[in-house]
Amino acid sequence: MSLGILGLKVGMTQIYDDQGIAIPVTVVEAGPCTVVALRRPEIEKYTALVLGFGKVKPSRLNKPLQGVFKSAGVEPKRWLREFRVDDVAGFEVGQTIDVSIFEVGEVVDVTGTSKGKGYAGVMKRHGFGGGPASHGASLFHRRSGSSGANSFPSHVFKGKTMPGRMGNERVTVKNLSIVAIDKENNLLLIKGAIPGPRNGLVVVRKKEG
Incomplete structure (x- = not known):
C-alpha cells in the first residue's frame, strides 16, 4: 500500500550524468492530481485515496460520475484511480498531489497498458523458431x-503458447x-x-517499504 500519481507518457530521450554517460529515460507528465474522495475503514472497510487526473468535459461523463465530482466539489477528471494507503490523515478532498511527493533517486513501480499489436502468430508472440525453410517443408x-x-x-492444456x-x-x-x-x-x-504508447495513461507508485 503506497501513494502514487497518474500521468501521461510523453516519450523517451536520454540525458547525461556528471561523467558524461548517457542515461536512457522516459519522460512522464505526472499530475497534478486532485483528491476526489477518501476511503475510510469505518465505511468502506479499507483505506485509500481516490485521485483524479486529466481534463474532460462534464457532458462526456455519465450521471453517476457527474454526481461524484459535484458532491466532492472538484472539477471533473478524465481518469480516477485508487491508491491504498495506511492512513488518510493529512489528506482532504480537493487537495492537489504533484511530483513533489517524489525525490531524485527514488525507486518506483510504473503501471500502464502495453501497445496493442493485433493478432500475431507464435513466432512474433512467443519467439518460436518456426519450421524448416527447405527440404520438403511445405506451408x-x-x-x-x-x-x-x-x-x-x-x-489442449490451458496456457498453451498459441497464436x-x-x-x-x-x-x-x-x-x-x-x-530527474x-x-x-x-x-x-x-x-x-x-509500458504503453505516447500519451498513454501510466500510474507511478512509490515503492513499498
Missing part, C-alpha cells in the same frame, strides 16, 4: 506445430529509479522504458 515455415495430447487427455491477440495488456515494470524531476512542468524522468 509449415511459421506454424506452431502440434499443440494437443493423444487420446488421453485429448485436449492470438498480442499486447494491450496491463503491465507493471518494477524498480525503476527517478533520474521538473516541478515547474510536472515532469518525471524515469530511467528505462515503461
